[in-house]
Structure formats: structure tokens, C-alpha cells
Amino acid sequence: MKQNIFVTLIVAFVLACLAAAGVVWGGFYDISATSSHTQPVYSLLETAMRRSVVLRSRDIKAPPLGDAAKISRGAFCYRELCVQCHGGPGVAPSAIGMSLQPLPGPLIDAARRWRAEELYWITKHGVKMSGMPAWEVRLSEADLWSVVAFLQALPEMSPRDYDNTVAAAAPRPQCPAPANDATETAGGNPGSPAQARLLLRQYACVTCHVIPGVTGSDTQLGPPLAGLARRSLLPGGLANSEDNLVRWIRHPRGVDPLTAMPDLGVTEEHARQMAAYLLEH
Structure with a gap:
């Protein structure tokens, strides 16, 4: 009896997974923002x-x-x-x-x-x-x-x-503070890989680049950033060093006026954490 119940549960689970896969793969769930989720969802x-x-x-x-x-x-x-x-x-x-x-x-x-x-x-x-x-x-x-x-x-x-x-309400300092503001910002454990991954997401780097250890779409807009430490040159023709990578992350158009990479307002501290992570992965 117990074995039959177990087999029944396994079969029901497999069927539920197949049904869910069918809904996803078939595109049946409407993800448009002009329709709402069903009330149960x-x-x-x-x-x-x-x-x-x-x-x-x-x-x-x-x-x-x-x-x-x-x-x-x-x-x-x-x-x-x-x-x-x-x-x-x-x-x-x-x-x-x-x-x-x-x-x-x-x-x-x-x-x-x-x-x-x-x-x-x-x-x-x-x-x-x-x-x-x-x-x-x-x-x-x-x-x-x-x-x-x-x-x-x-x-x-x-x-x-x-x-x-x-x-x-007093308009100064700005909110959020500009990139060169010395105000301490929140953000977990500075220097940790988890913190660097957070910064790479929060500054939208992962929307254009495939980055090791950072979840994101398989985008091809910018080059993948795996193995950056093995490259002799950084974008803009800069020699590969942490200081130059920080410079590129903070002011890409100052290095190469024709680059499509925008200035994202990255602080010095955050750029240095991001650069250290990228050069280690």
C-alpha cells in the first residue's frame, strides 16, 4: 500500500512538472504588463x-x-x-x-x-x-x-x-548622492565577492556583459568579461591594470569618446571593488 502511494505521488509530481514545462515552453502564460496576474498567483x-x-x-x-x-x-x-x-x-x-x-x-x-x-x-x-x-x-x-x-x-x-x-525639505545633499559625494553608502561587506557581484548588478553591468558568477541574460551587446586578467589591453587601449580598469569603469567616454559604454556614476570605492572582482574571475 505504502509503495503504491509513493509511486502515485512520484507520477503526479512528474505530470505536474511536465504540465508546467508545457505552459512555459509553449508561451501560454501572458507576461505582458497590460494584463495582470491571476488572483491566486x-x-x-x-x-x-x-x-x-x-x-x-x-x-x-x-x-x-x-x-x-x-x-x-x-x-x-x-x-x-x-x-x-x-x-x-x-x-x-x-x-x-x-x-x-x-x-x-x-x-x-x-x-x-x-x-x-x-x-x-x-x-x-x-x-x-x-x-x-x-x-x-x-x-x-x-x-x-x-x-x-x-x-x-x-x-x-x-x-x-x-x-x-x-x-x-532641504535639497542638499542630493538624494541619491552624486558619485563624488563622500557620504558613506550602505552595501554589505566591502571587498567581498558577494558585494562586488551586487555592485555589478546595481550598476547594470550585467545587462550588457556576461560576467562570471553574476546572474543575467545571455547578452551579446558588450564583450564577455571572463578572463579579463589574461588580456594585455583593456577597452580604450589601456594597459591592463587595476587602476586603469577603475578608470575605464568610472569614465569610459573620457578614455574613448566613441565608446557606447555610458558613464554610470560609479564611485571610486565601488569601481575598485568591481575591478578587483573582474580581474580575479
């Missing part, structure tokens, strides 16, 4: 996201968030980075935000649905396949918590309060 993904955030934020301790200067700084960062997709009290999202699928939820009541530590984790790490970016590399720890402080204050704001708070 949407609910499953939303539940998985919430439980993932709860698990990964459980050891985070929020600092005091009631400081007016911190809320003001968070308001400025929110205006620069968040309102385009999430809107605000009396403020609609931009056309980009309203065209995403799934639609970014309003954050007016986010502090009532999420703990401060969870909002921090989401802001820092983003959410895969949702359009929610990770700000870990580009925002300092202070700015990440300032955004959370503003979100904590947002439920009590009327449209007029929101407009006044955002209008009064």
Missing part, C-alpha cells in the same frame, strides 16, 4: 513577499525616527525617488508608476501595514520582479532610515501637510 506572490521580508528583517533594530530633520530629509528623498511610482497624499504617481504591473501600492498607510524595520529592509533591498528598486548601493544608512522616518509620519499627513513638508 498575485496572492501567492504577495504572501511570499511579505513572509520573506518578515524573516529577513527580524534582527534589524530601528533607531529613533521622530526627529524633524530626519523626517524632512526623508521627505526630500521620497520626492526624488519614490513619489514617481507610489504617489502621495493628493499626488498621483507618474505615467511610469501607473504603467507597471504589478502596480506599486500607495505608501500613505505603509507604516500601518509594515514595521519600521520591514520598511527599511524593503527600501534597502528592493523586491524582485516588481519594479521596486534596491537603494542599498546609492543611499547612506542615514538616508535609508530617513525615508522610513518619513513613511512613519506619512499616515498623519493631509495633502496640504504633505505638500508643505516636501516643499520645505
Whole structure:
């Protein structure tokens, strides 16, 4: 009896895998942003996201968030980075935000649905396949918590309060900080391979290059970067060295005005971590 049950389960599992493969390979699942997920799929993904955030934020301790200067700084960062997709009290999202699928939820009541530590984790790490970016590399720890402080204050704001708070927010320093800003940025363990892979993703290098150890599409827009240390010359005709690779990563058009590689705003520290990783792989 037990053997029959086991065989039945194996057969059912194989059939389920074949059915799923058929749906994927046949292109039957509509991935267009003009149609939504089915409600069961949407609910499953939303539940998985919430439980993932709860698990990964459980050891985070929020600092005091009631400081007016911190809320003001968070308001400025929110205006620069968040309102385009999430809107605000009396403020609609931009056309980009309203065209995403799934639609970014309003954050007016986010502090009532999420703990401060969870909002921090989401802001820092983003959410895969949702359009929610990770700000870990580009925002300092202070700015990440300032955004959370503003979100904590947002439920009590009327449209007029929101407009006044955002209008009064000091515009300096910029948010996110420019590449030459000395503000400490978040980002895990500097110098580690995992941190370098994060940077290579966050600066979009993997969208044009196949990079060892970094997940991405099999793109052919730029040359693959495996075995870079064995090459005598870097792009732009530079001799192969870490300093020259850092120079190329930060200012490619300064080396070769005709290159299609754009200036990505990579900081000196981040470029050096990326260069060290590429020359080791």
C-alpha cells in the first residue's frame, strides 16, 4: 500500500512538472504588463513577499525616527525617488508608476501595514520582479532610515501637510548622492565577492556583459568579461591594470569618446571593488 502511494505521488509530481514545462515552453502564460496576474498567483506572490521580508528583517533594530530633520530629509528623498511610482497624499504617481504591473501600492498607510524595520529592509533591498528598486548601493544608512522616518509620519499627513513638508525639505545633499559625494553608502561587506557581484548588478553591468558568477541574460551587446586578467589591453587601449580598469569603469567616454559604454556614476570605492572582482574571475 505504502509503495503504491509513493509511486502515485512520484507520477503526479512528474505530470505536474511536465504540465508546467508545457505552459512555459509553449508561451501560454501572458507576461505582458497590460494584463495582470491571476488572483491566486498575485496572492501567492504577495504572501511570499511579505513572509520573506518578515524573516529577513527580524534582527534589524530601528533607531529613533521622530526627529524633524530626519523626517524632512526623508521627505526630500521620497520626492526624488519614490513619489514617481507610489504617489502621495493628493499626488498621483507618474505615467511610469501607473504603467507597471504589478502596480506599486500607495505608501500613505505603509507604516500601518509594515514595521519600521520591514520598511527599511524593503527600501534597502528592493523586491524582485516588481519594479521596486534596491537603494542599498546609492543611499547612506542615514538616508535609508530617513525615508522610513518619513513613511512613519506619512499616515498623519493631509495633502496640504504633505505638500508643505516636501516643499520645505532641504535639497542638499542630493538624494541619491552624486558619485563624488563622500557620504558613506550602505552595501554589505566591502571587498567581498558577494558585494562586488551586487555592485555589478546595481550598476547594470550585467545587462550588457556576461560576467562570471553574476546572474543575467545571455547578452551579446558588450564583450564577455571572463578572463579579463589574461588580456594585455583593456577597452580604450589601456594597459591592463587595476587602476586603469577603475578608470575605464568610472569614465569610459573620457578614455574613448566613441565608446557606447555610458558613464554610470560609479564611485571610486565601488569601481575598485568591481575591478578587483573582474580581474580575479
